[in-house]
Each structure stands twice: as structure tokens, then as C-alpha cells.
Amino acid sequence: MTSEVKKHLLDIDCYSKEEILQILNNSKIMMEILNRRVKKVPTLRGKTIVTLFYEPSTRTRISFEQAGKILNADVINIATKESSSNKGESLLNTVLTIQSIKADIIIIRHPHAGAPYFLAKNSEVPIINAGDGSHAHPTQSLLDLYTIHNNSGQIDNLNIVMVGDILYSRVARSNILGLSTLGANITLCGPNTLIPQDFLHKQHLYKNITFEHSLKKAVKNADIIMPLRIQLERQSSGHLPNLQEYSKQWCITNDIVSLAKPSVKILHPGPMNEGIEISSEVAHGSKSLIQEQVTNGVAVRMAILYSMLNAESKMELER
Amino acid sequence: MNIKPILIKNGRLIDPTQNLDSNKDILIENGLISKIGNNLIHSTAHKINAKGLIVSPGFIDLHCHLRDPGYESSETIKTGTAAAAAGGYTTICAMPNTNPPMDSKIAIKYVQEESKKNGYVNVLTIGAITKNRDGKELTPMVELAELGVVGFSDDGNPVYDANIMRQALNYSTITNTPIINHCEVLELSKGGLINEGPISTRLGVKGIPWAAESIMAYRDIQLSKLTGGKLHIAHVSTKATLDIIKDAKESGINVTCEVTPHHITLTENILLGKDKSGSEFTSLNLNSYDTNAKVKPPLRNITDVEAMINGIKNGVIDFIATDHAPHKFLSKNTTLENAEFGISNIETALSSALSLFHNSQISLDLIIEKLSSSPAKFLNTSDIGNLKKGSKADITIFDPNKIWTVNYNEFYSKGKNTPINGYKMKGKVIFTIVSGKIKFENSKIYD
Numbered sequence: 166m167t168s169e170v171k172k173h174l175l176d177i178d179c180y181s182k183e184e185i186l187q188i189l190n191n192s193k194i195m196m197e198i199l200n201r202r203v204k205k206v207p208t209l210r211g212k213t214i215v216t217l218f219y220e221p222s223t224r225t226r227i228s229f230e231q232a233g234k235i236l237n238a239d240v241i242n243i244a245t246k247e248s249s250s251n252k253g254e255s256l257l258n259t260v261l262t263i264q265s266i267k268a269d270i271i272i273i274r275h276p277h278a279g280a281p282y283f284l285a286k287n288s289e290v291p292i293i294n295a296g297d298g299s300h301a302h303p304t305q306s307l308l309d310l311y312t313i314h315n316n317s318g319q320i321d322n323l324n325i326v327m328v329g330d331i332l333y334s335r336v337a338r339s340n341i342l343g344l345s346t347l348g349a350n351i352t353l354c355g356p357n358t359l360i361p362q363d364f365l366h367k368q369h370l371y372k373n374i375t376f377e378h379s380l381k382k383a384v385k386n387a388d389i390i391m392p393l394r395i396q397l398e399r400q401s402s403g404h405l406p407n408l409q410e411y412s413k414q415w416c417i418t419n420d421i422v423s424l425a426k427p428s429v430k431i432l433h434p435g436p437m438n439e440g441i442e443i444s445s446e447v448a449h450g451s452k453s454l455i456q457e458q459v460t461n462g463v464a465v466r467m468a469i470l471y472s473m474l475n476a477e478s479k480m481e482l483e484r
Numbered sequence: 485m486n487i488k489p490i491l492i493k494n495g496r497l498i499d500p501t502q503n504l505d506s507n508k509d510i511l512i513e514n515g516l517i518s519k520i521g522n523n524l525i526h527s528t529a530h531k532i533n534a535k536g537l538i539v540s541p542g543f544i545d546l547h548c549h550l551r552d553p554g555y556e557s558s559e560t561i562k563t564g565t566a567a568a569a570a571g572g573y574t575t576i577c578a579m580p581n582t583n584p585p586m587d588s589k590i591a592i593k594y595v596q597e598e599s600k601k602n603g604y605v606n607v608l609t610i611g612a613i614t615k616n617r618d619g620k621e622l623t624p625m626v627e628l629a630e631l632g633v634v635g636f637s638d639d640g641n642p643v644y645d646a647n648i649m650r651q652a653l654n655y656s657t658i659t660n661t662p663i664i665n666h667c668e669v670l671e672l673s674k675g676g677l678i679n680e681g682p683i684s685t686r687l688g689v690k691g692i693p694w695a696a697e698s699i700m701a702y703r704d705i706q707l708s709k710l711t712g713g714k715l716h717i718a719h720v721s722t723k724a725t726l727d728i729i730k731d732a733k734e735s736g737i738n739v740t741c742e743v744t745p746h747h748i749t750l751t752e753n754i755l756l757g758k759d760k761s762g763s764e765f766t767s768l769n770l771n772s773y774d775t776n777a778k779v780k781p782p783l784r785n786i787t788d789v790e791a792m793i794n795g796i797k798n799g800v801i802d803f804i805a806t807d808h809a810p811h812k813f814l815s816k817n818t819t820l821e822n823a824e825f826g827i828s829n830i831e832t833a834l835s836s837a838l839s840l841f842h843n844s845q846i847s848l849d850l851i852i853e854k855l856s857s858s859p860a861k862f863l864n865t866s867d868i869g870n871l872k873k874g875s876k877a878d879i880t881i882f883d884p885n886k887i888w889t890v891n892y893n894e895f896y897s898k899g900k901n902t903p904i905n906g907y908k909m910k911g912k913v914i915f916t917i918v919s920g921k922i923k924f925e926n927s928k929i930y931d
Binding site: 169170175176178179256257275276277278279280282283285286287297298299300301335338361362363364368369370371 | 680681682683684685686687688689690693766767768769770772773814817818819820821822
């Protein structure tokens with residue numbers, strides 16, 4: 166089972182600390198390629214990557230496409246919609262079809278948590294999870310880890326504060342796993358209604374996390390602050406009184422940033438609601454690593470594709 | 485009747501209704517139990533050597549889904565009753581969430597006649613509480629009761645409107661027929677796939693909080709007190725619900741309840757991909773998100789499972805009912821969110837229950853009581869559910885120690901949706917005798 170699950174990238178929990186560090190290391194090499202004047206290497210020539218997106222996405226999809234193309238793979242993009250009338254029959258048959266056209270890897274985003282696991286169980290082709298419901302977004306987490314590691318030189322013992330919609334955030338879940346594996350101290354902050362009940366009751370299955378609903382207290386001593394995107398529909402489902410109240414209490418502003426360590430940096434997985442979970446000044450200010458995250462995302466995804474598609478052969482990255 | 489007599493030799497007879505637990509022979513003639521004793525002889529009878537086996541009153545399932553009429557690709561009366569026979573059940577009660585639903589004389593008659601024609605075991609019917617099971621208008625309950633309906637339920641749906649529930653409980657007292665409710669506060673369970681807690685958080689799926697069940701159970705108990713109606717709470721799954729039922733029973737309210745085999749043996753941890761305690765868990769794997777473990781009410785945590793086992797021991801739980809819910813292949817071979825709720829379990833129910841005997845939590849006679857005589861008591865009948873002379877020869881013979889492995893390909897049920905496929909079980913049905921006829925013997929079904 167372990168080796169079966171290792172064939173895929175379903176969540177960051179399938180990697181050990183050493184394996185994560187190896188990917189971060191490889192990402193550094195990929196970053197060098199990305200910064201070349203002619204950014205193309207033949208590493209994945211003859212490989213076919215299929216992106217299968219059941220949810221709208223711009224940044225993750227183009228990031229994968231760019232990563233694949235730089236490595237000389239052929240990329241096929243499928244954007245479709247989950248239809249409840251198909252009851253998943255199409256999902257099973259779609260993956261079998263993609264397998265039959267001899268795809269070498271399938272990158273899936275799906276609104277249902279666990280959908281990549283279902284695919285992995287039914288597919289010979291390696292699966293990369295590009296976001297499944299509220300469950301996981303491992304490549305986002307790896308790029309966040311790379312960004313933090315690149316900036317701070319370490320992750321061990323850093324104080325990371327995640328703010329906002331933890332309940333529905335796949336980025337938060339994967340980052341909690343990845344950051345705790347690398348030894349960070351994680352503080353979750355936000356309204357109780359957007360924090361899973363079991364976190365509040367300390368019955369959760371995660372390590373190295375604490376909860377603090379006051380943002381001012383939470384950011385004290387923070388090395389990294391990661392606001393999460395607030396979805397508008399949280400208001401109608403009763404999770405939030407209104408967005409104004411939310412931003413008054415939990416928006417990352419310059420005042421909040423000034424309470425953290427002077428070296429503090431800000432990450433955001435995007436897309437941002439500027440003025441709600443993060444102020445424009447912070448988003449575009451000197452402490453923001455948000456644009457770096459996007460560039461790093463390409464390098465990290467190159468490293469992931471490389472390790473999954475070319476694991477056996479020697480790394481050939483020369484021009 | 486022209487049935488060959490059967491003589492069951494040397495079995496260990498267990499009948500909780502007469503505190504019987506001893507090695508005796510049992511003779512069946514004309515579909516009835518005609519003699520019980522030592523060293524019985526009969527020259528022409530078909531002989532069954534039951535040495536080392538338990539001879540029990542035939543099991544009675546108060547809650548199963550036969551899907552017929554309307555959903556025959558999931559199950560039919562023929563396949564469902566074959567599965568029941570394989571599971572040691574001699575009488576089963578069909579829930580009315582068929583298409584059309586069993587809310588009218590004609591639908592009830594169809595199930596009754598089809599069962600007589602093609603059923604391997606006895607099928608009793610449960611009528612819908614409301615027309616179309618949509619919770620708005622009562623069905624002709626007196627007419628349906630006269631046809632032999634043994635209870636009313638909108639199972640699959642709760643009776644949502646408190647006033648309709650009140651009227652149903654009140655009206656049902658005319659025929660003294662129980663009202664069986666599936667307790668679920670829909671606003672709380674909406675979008676939920678599994679139990680709410682550390683597992684649902686870890687999997688990133690919406691959970692169903694425990695309170696969704698107990699809140700409605702409490703409402704129904706109050707309405708039973710108000711009306712005097714006979715209330716039965718289906719598939720109890722939380723400690724909170726059981727605590728409420730215990731208090732109600734102690735204050736004399738007319739309430740009973742059941743538990744399923746899965747809610748006494750499995751926890752939500754199975755959704756992580758292994759059935760271990762949460763704290764030892766490290767990472768998800770390809771067995772995570774098993775759609776076959778998606779069921780309503782959801783599999784709960786170990787505290788709830790322990791409460792269920794205690795409820796059996798202290799009598800708060802009246803009996804075990806399967807809630808056998810077969811589904812077709814595509815209904816489960818999809819994402820957890822798209823998959824239907826339900827477990828196909830009538831063929832594994834005894835073995836699951838026996839695991840509690842083998843780990844010394846529940847005695848063998850108590851398990852037999854909860855599978856046979858207690859359901860008979862609920863049905864208000866003394867013809868079945870016991871091994872008394874003159875009773876109907878509905879008998880289950882099982883080997884409590886036989887080791888076998890669950891393989892859904894061997895199920896008689898069309899529903900292959902079991903979360904315990906590949907599990908090693910201890911204890912298996914060897915014979916199922918219905919009205920003096922062998923319907924199941926060593927994995928074979930007989931007409």
C-alpha cells in the first residue's frame with residue numbers, strides 16, 4: 166500500500182521530512198532553469214501530462230502547464246464540470262479514457278474531497294492532486310514550504326500563523342501537515358465558526374498546532390502570516406455575520422503586521438480578496454512574498470513532475 | 485403439508501425465551517417444531533448433524549431495504565431474501581422507500597405477493613408514514629395495518645414536521661402499530677457525508693454532528709409521551725441518543741430502539757483507510773474515503789460504539805436490525821460525496837455481532853436474543869423467535885467458531901457495498917430453516 170500511494174502525489178502526508186526537503190532542493194535547481202534566457206530542457210520529452218480540472222482555476226493550472234512545457238512534456242488541458250446527474254460515472258470513465266490515450270500523469274482538481282484517491286485506486290497512471298474539495302492541495306503546500314524555506318533558510322521552529330477559513334481550506338490542511346512535518350509551530354486564528362470543532366476541543370489528528378481567536382495575540386512573535394481566502398458564501402451559511410465584521414477582526418493590515426517579528430513575511434495562496442482578509446498595502450508591500458509564491462510554484466511543480474516522471478533516470482538538466 | 489421431517493441431532497440449543505442452553509435434538513414435522521429432547525429418533529426424517537453447532541431461533545430483521553419495486557438493479561425481493569437466508573434470517577421486514585413507495589394498498593400487496601412467490605424467507609412489510617414519504621400527509625394507516633403491515637416508517641427520510649409526527653403517533657394507536665423514525669435534523673446534517681469530528685476534519689469532508697440524531701429522538705420521545713403512541717427509534721448511533729432513550733424508558737414512555745451490526749463494530753476511523761485508533765494515524769492511503777463505509781447514520785467514534793455495546797447489555801437497545809442497504813456498482817464506485825449512503829450487511833450481520841462474543845463483550849445468548857426473540861417480541865408474536873414445541877420451525881444453525889473471509893463476490897445480495905470486504909470473521913451460518921424447509925445449507929440456497 167505504501168508504495169502504491171507513493172506512486173501518486175495525493176497529499177503531502179505521503180512524503181517524509183527527507184522527501185520534502187529533497188523536493189525543495191530540486192526546486193532550487195528548477196528555479197535556475199526557470200531563470201534562464203532560454204528556459205527549456207528536454208527532461209520530459211515524449212511524456213504526456215493531462216490536467217483534468219473540474220473546478221475553475223487559473224494559477225494552478227497555468228503553473229502546471231508552464232512547468233510541464235519547460236521540461237518539454239506535452240500538456241493536454243481538460244476543463245470540465247462535475248455533474249451530479251452523472252454520479253461520478255464520468256469520473257471513472259474519464260480517467261480510464263485518459264489512461265488509454267497513454268497519458269503519463271494526470272493532474273486533477275475536483276470539488277469533492279478524496280476524488281484523487283478514487284482516481285488513484287482506479288488508475289495505472291500516477292495522479293497529482295491539484296486540490297480536492299476542502300481536503301488537500303499538496304503542490305500549493307510544497308510551494309509555500311519552498312517560499313518560506315528560501316526566505317528564512319529554515320522551517321524548523323518558525324512561528325506560522327494561519328488566519329481565516331480553516332474549516333473549508335485545503336491549503337490550510339496540507340500546510341498544517343507539511344509545516345508540522347518540518348517542525349514549525351502553527352497557530353490557527355479566526356472565528357470559531359470557521360475552525361473545525363475538533364480543533365477547538367483539542368481532539369484533532371494534527372501535530373504542533375494551537376488555536377487563538379484574537380489576531381493581535383496570534384501574530385505576536387510570528388515569522389510568517391498566511392491569511393486564507395474568505396468565500397463570500399460563508400455569510401449565507403451562517404459561518405459569518407458579515408464580511409465587514411470579519412475584516413475588522415481578522416484582516417491582515419499594516420497595524421497587525423507591526424505586532425509580529427520585524428522579519429515577518431506574508432504569504433497568500435490566492436486569489437486574494439484585498440480589503441477583506443488582507444489589506445492592499447500588505448499584499449503589495451515589502452513584507453509580501455505573494456508574487457514570489459507564484460514563480461516558486463512553477464519551479465516546485467517542475468521538481469514534482471521531474472521526480473514522478475523521471476525518477477529512475479539521471480537528472481539531465483544541462484542546457 | 486407434505487414436507488419431509490427434519491431431525492437436528494446433537495446441536496447446542498439456545499433459546500433465550502425459555503432460558504434454554506443445552507445439547508438436545510429437535511424434530512421438525514409439518515413445518516413446526518414437534519419435539520425437543522435427548523436421543524430423538526425418526527426413521528424417515530432428513531437428519532442434520534449439528535454437533536459443535538448452535539441451534540437458534542431463526543433471526544428476524546426488523547429493518548432492511550429490498551429495493552423492490554423500483555430499484556431492482558440494486559436488489560430484488562428474490563436476491564434480498566436469498567441474502568437474508570444466507571445470513572440466517574428467517575423473517576425480514578421490508579422498508580417502504582421503494583419506487584413507488586409502500587404507501588398504498590397496491591404497493592404493499594405487490595411486496596407481499598412477490599415475496600410469497602419468489603422469496604426464500606418470510607417478508608413482512610413496513611408501510612410509509614406519509615404519502616410518497618414526503619412528510620406531508622398520512623398514509624391510510626388503518627387500511628395498511630389490516631393488510632398486515634407491522635410498522636410505519638419514512639426511513640431514509642425523517643418525519644420532519646413535528647405536527648405530522650404527532651398525528652402519526654396518535655393515529656397509530658388505533659391499530660397499536662409502531663411508528664419507526666429515522667432521526668436526523670436535516671439542517672444539521674445537510675451536506676454531511678460522515679460523522680463530524682477529527683476524521684471529517686482530516687479528510688476535509690463535511691460531517692454530520694452527533695446532535696443531529698439526538699435532537700429529533702428527544703422530540704419524538706416527547707411526542708410519544710404526549711400521544712401514547714408506540715415509538716421506535718431506528719438505527720441509533722450516538723451515546724447521546726441512547727442516554728435520552730434510557731431516561732424515557734425509565735419514566736415509562738412507550739419507546740424502543742434498534743442498533744445495526746456496523747454501529748456496534750465499526751468506527752469512523754475506517755474512513756481514514758484503516759481501523760485503528762485516531763492517535764496512531766499518520767497518513768491517508770488508497771483505502772481512505774471508502775464509499776462503502778458511507779452510511780446514515782454515519783459510523784461514529786469509539787465512545788459511541790462502546791455506548792451501543794453497553795446499550796445491548798443493559799437492555800436500552802431492544803434488538804439488532806441490519807438496515808441492509810444494497811446499492812448498485814456505480815452508486816458506490818465514485819467519490820465519497822457522490823456515493824449513496826448504505827451498507828450491504830445482511831450476510832455478515834451474525835459474524836459482526838459474534839465478534840462481540842469472541843472478544844468477551846456480549847454473551848452468546850444475548851446476541852441470539854437480540855437477533856431473534858427480541859424482534860419477535862416487538863412484532864408481538866410467539867410463533868417465531870423461539871424453539872418451543874409447536875412454534876414455527878424457523879431455525880438458524882450456525883458455527884460460532886468457523887473462520888471465513890468476507891468476499892462480496894460471494895454475496896447473494898446484489899449489493900456488494902460492504903466496508904468489511906476481506907475481513908476475517910469468526911462464526912458463520914450453516915443452515916437456515918424456514919417453516920421446516922432448508923433454505924440455506926453451507927453456502928447454497930434452496931427453493
